[in-house]
Amino acid sequence: MKGEAMRDRAVFFDLDDTLYDFGVCNQAAEEASVAYLREQLGYQGDRRAYHKSIYRYMDAIQERLGSDNLACHSRTLRNAMFLEEEGYSASPHAGRLEEIYWEVTFRYLAPEPGIIGLLKELKKAGVYVGIGTNLTAFPQYQKIARLGLSDLISQIIPSELAGFEKPSAGFFAYCAREADVDPRDCVFIGDNFLHDVTGSRALGMKGVLYAPDRRRMSEEVAEQVVREQIPVIRDYRDPMVLELLEIS
Known part of the structure; x- marks a missing residue:
């Protein structure tokens, strides 16, 4: 000791x-993320669809790497997986989506x-x-x-x-x-x-x-x-x- x-x-x-209240911040941050996707890439989905995808990729990373692996928390990685599955380029959008998420989260705290x-x-x-x-x-x-x-x-x-x-x-x-x-x-x-x-x-x-x-x-x-x-x-x-x- x-x-x-x-x-x-x-x-x-x-x-x-x-x-x-995480829910308030998370919803606002995800809505801002979807607004970016629509404006930059013409994404047609809504926040709920985006939310389900992002958390599905979190589960997929945990299943592959184990429950104590921090990669599951990377929104850049999860957004990259989402973008690629939707047929978009991960760069530069995955990084920008992470920036947007935290900018809005901090604003609503x-x-x-x-x-x-x-x-x-x-x-x-x-x-x-x-x-x-x-x-x-x-x-x-x-x-x-x-x-x-x-x-x-x-x-x-x-x-x-x-x-x-x-x-x-x-x-x-x-x-x-x-x-x-x-x-x-x-x-x-x-x-x-x-x-x-x-x-x-x-x-x-x-x-x-x-x-x-x-x-x-x-x-x-x-x-x-x-x-x-x-x-x-x-x-x-x-x-x-x-x-x-x-x-x-």
Whole structure:
């Protein structure tokens, strides 16, 4: 361990759909991408068709290279595969589509209600606060900065740095080592039940599901939450959140 004594506790947050609304940003970015395709190449499809293709290629890359390979996150690669299948040239459009995606995403970023106040409380209490996220470093660092959270975060751990993707045990073990905390004294909060909750709990962390009312919980997840007594955060402004995190 880095220090002579381990930290007493640490709290990790997922980023996408946990600290901001990914759906809003993603839809706007995909709409801008389709507008570019129509203007530059005469593409006739709509956003939903484009979205399905982009995520189909993500799955194809994962199937070929494995679940812990970061290539699946490259929108340049996925756009290149999409363009080639549609009969267009990948260059220069694949790179430009990635640029457009992130330009628009950053423009639409807004922190989840109450998250800034909660992070300030955690910092005041001297709690190590980390971000654990599946993606490459550049866009995730940009998101944190543009959300105004940089001064409230101890460390950002993208899967590019950890060498593993959630829900791999290696990812959560890396987070615990970086925080210098026993996994049993670590809370991991995220919106994805499999990636964030199940993955962290498998290593002994306290997995907490972030499920705001605007997001419908599947029946399967709802049943697991009840059966396994999973803590759920509906609103970061709820004063009970600090008690749930054992901070108050």
